[in-house]
Amino acid sequence: MTNVWLNRWFSVAYHYTNLIRNNEDGMKFTMYGTHPDPRHMSLQACDHAEVEPALPDADYVEFCLEFCQRNSIDVFIPRLKMLPIAAQVQRFESIGTQVIVCQDVPLLKKLMDKHEFYESVLETGIMEMPDYYVVNTVEQFQSAYAKLVEKGHKVCLKPTNSEGGMGFRVIDNNRDRLQDLFGAINRYVSYEEVVRLLSSVERFDDMMVMELLEGYEYSIDSLANSNGELLAAVPRRKAGGRLRLLDPVPELLAIAQRVAETYRIPYNFNIQVKYNHGVPKLLEINPRMSGGLHVSCLSGVNFPYLAVKSALGMDVPVQTPHYNILASHIEQPMLMKEMTNP
CATH class of the missing domain: 3.40.50.20 (Rossmann fold)
Incomplete structure (x- = not known):
């Protein structure tokens, strides 16, 4: 056992x-x-x-x-x-x-800080990056926002050290604030609101102000052996509502291969990209199992188990995922059990 x-x-x-x-x-x-x-x-x-x-x-x-x-x-x-x-x-x-x-601690530290990792990816040239600036004063934010708008971009912002969607906001100056008040909670803020909030402090934690990517967003669930050699990659995207599509986009599979060859991240990792004007651009790379990994396992690749098998020194061959799978989920009631070792 x-x-x-x-x-x-x-x-x-x-x-x-x-x-x-x-x-x-x-x-x-x-x-x-x-x-x-x-x-x-x-x-x-x-x-x-x-x-x-x-x-x-x-x-x-x-x-x-x-x-x-x-x-x-x-x-x-x-x-x-x-x-x-x-x-x-x-x-x-x-x-x-x-x-x-x-186990590459300097790499892991970079992966957990979006600014450091973005700089690393820019140096390698392995994939496209969104236009972005890192700021920690309101004046820097105002300058970054102006430069991005001048390039024709819509603008969003996110803390450099956040996980998932935490702290992500989209700047939209055309919202009906009263309608928003009575509607669902959303991620939209106006430029004036951001300036007002950031002006309340002299400096704040590093924040990325960046080009808003408006195309499909993909999570590329990836599996490598203990040496970081890629064994499987499954691009997964939202397909409306609760639908998820396992989609074998060649350029995304190529990105997974280049990331693996460049960084040698072992076991499970997840690459998040989003398209803008037909170009996939990096959002982040998570050196762990993703929140939707169990959906990607419908490809026939048991990502968590195979990582454990590799960690135990057992041979795990290159996998052949099944793609073009449309998946969803429903809630199911269950009886809770108490801990065996309280």
Whole structure:
């Protein structure tokens, strides 16, 4: 029996856990999960679950090491605090735990800071980038906004160190604010609102002011072996409502190959791109499983399990995904179970 632990993850870790357990090789796993919320959805598929503490980086790494040793964890799949964990990966390996994380700490640090990583991609030239500026004063924001508008762009903004859609806003000066007040919550703000808010402080955390990309957005779920050699890539996009299309766009598959060859990110990673005027441009690269990875597994590639298999030193061949799959999902009620190890 092989013991696998996922620390604080998103709710979709429920699917990752079941994908690892219900693998095509019939390999047996005991699944461990931790989260600050004892009733979090990610824990419901686990064989053993515990509440994890809120700790600073160094103390959290010690908690992780103790948890792995106490539970004889063979494979640890972290999301929370990947960077300090990666910096101590040899300590995990010394107690027999393989960690599914990018062990190139300088690269991982870049991947988690959009400005640093954008600069890196610009140097390599492996894909197109949106026009952007990094600002931390209102005057810099005003200058960046003016330059982007002069180039004919619509403008959006996002913190450089945010995850997913956190902090993303689109500048739109033609909104009916009263109608917005009575409508759904949205991501639109006016230029004047942004200037007013940013003027309230002398400096703020780094923020990217960039070209708004208005075409299709794709998540390219990618799998590599422990050496960073690409084994599979599945471009996935929204196809209206809850529909998702697994779409084998040649230029996106080529981007995944170039990213793998350039950065050698091991195991699971996700490339987010969005089109503008027919050109796919980089949004971000996440060195972890994506929130929609379970949908991409409908391609026949069991991304979470194959990453675990590779981490255990087993051979994982290049995969042949099935594409042109239209997928969706519905909610399903379920009975919650209490933790086995409160």
